[in-house]
Amino acid sequence: MSVALAPKPQETAMADHHARLTGVTRVFGPRNGTGVHALGPVDLDLRRGEFFSVVGPSGCGKSTLLDVLAGLAKPTAGTAEFEGQPVDGVPAGVGVVFQEDASFPWLSVRDNVAFGLRRSGVDAAEIARRVDYAVGFMGLKAFENAFPAQLSGGMRQRVCIARTLVMQPRLILLDEPFGALDQQTRLLMGDELLRLWRETNATVLLITHALDEAAMLSDRVGVMSARPGLFIDVLDTGWPRDRDSRIVSHPRFGELTAHLWEKLRAESLKHMRGS
């Protein structure tokens, strides 16, 4: 199958704002100027249904940005909004996948995936249907009754994604979910993420330090500066919605990655030199 690489139709222009950060800053520690200014002020406007990645050097506040949007952290200044409502605690309809293994070791894969649904009052038949779907979708069918300790890191991360997926979130936030996985597994997980994104029509925000991952997966990539993190560039990739990891052989993939690196190189140097 050849991948059509025509730029996306103009649908993005009319897409509405799904989630938004306005002037968000986050300072850790005392606010009298001696605290660590980790982030911002940043503005971010996620369009409904887009795949947006954030890349930046270590410690630039990428994860903090996600925490603020997820309602897991309060901004020091500025506002976070989801579907027009101010974010206060994790909003309904938002799902988060963390970098660390967050599977519940005391539950089987199936019970892990069903965890959120079982406490949300969904009836048993519907739970079974959605869990079957998510387990099948993430390739976990053969491991349904296994416990996380019996699975590899990649498999456990699939469990976490499936557990988020069954809740049918409209906004999926991923905080370096493949950071702990090897390169091949990461590419394949990237494919699954794209498939998931297409099927669910969810908006996706992916935090990553892997430029190739950002270039391959995203509609738009936000490049952040060294601390305090600010957006220094937002890049439109122009990939079609129907894409997979094979686009890495397309010339534009190389161009995009090179462009991202050019933007990031100076910032990464700053981080390395500890300024």
Place this chain on the structure above:
Amino acid sequence: MAASHPALNPATWIRLAVIAGAVAALEIACRMGWVPMTIVIPPSAMVGSLVELLLSGTYGRDIAVSFSNVALSAALAVVLGFAIGVILHALPPVRGAVEPLLASYYAVPTFMFYPVFIILFGVGSGAIIAIAVLLAIVAMITATLNGLDRIPPVLTKTARMFRMHPAERALKISLPAAMPYLFTGVKLSVAYAFIGVIASEFILSGAGIGYAIAYAYNNFNNRTMYGLMLLIVLAVTLINSALDVVDRRLQSRLRR
């Protein structure tokens, strides 16, 4: 998962062989007269004595008293120790002040306080349970603190993502996440409760297996004394093996 079932493990066979060898050696030593019967009776005679005393029912009440005291002490130590652990975990300044005391707690020979407990509770189960609980509770407090410390922060974040209330989070996330560590506390509490109860019965009781052993000893009744000792050894082994099965199950899920 553990590589194989423990029963199939060569180490298990070797361990059983060592025990069997030691028992056989003692049997031979006693039968040959190398060890006088006034000191140790042969293991086969211990078994015979145990069977007799169980069948005769003479010690039924002592056995019931000891085991119910152990059960009650262990249960109290687990419940109170868990509660105190949770409270200390929630109050870091208090914990910081108390933790060094907990760490050196087992340097204090708790049994020396027995006169105090006799004054407080009189001779009998009350004083025995007090000593046993005092002996067992700190193991449970320490295990609870350790378990709560080891809950991965990402699980707490996950609970927030699922928008769980604190009570629900405690029950559905914190408790199962800490369970393998809590269970270590349960195991230790049971062991300490046994030690506390049986040892206390020697000094401050008129009933119980410990009392019965002391009574048999004072009357030169070696046969009964060893039969009762065997009873305790077997009971402790059985209970500990059962707890171990649960423990191994919990630990195998923990390995990440």
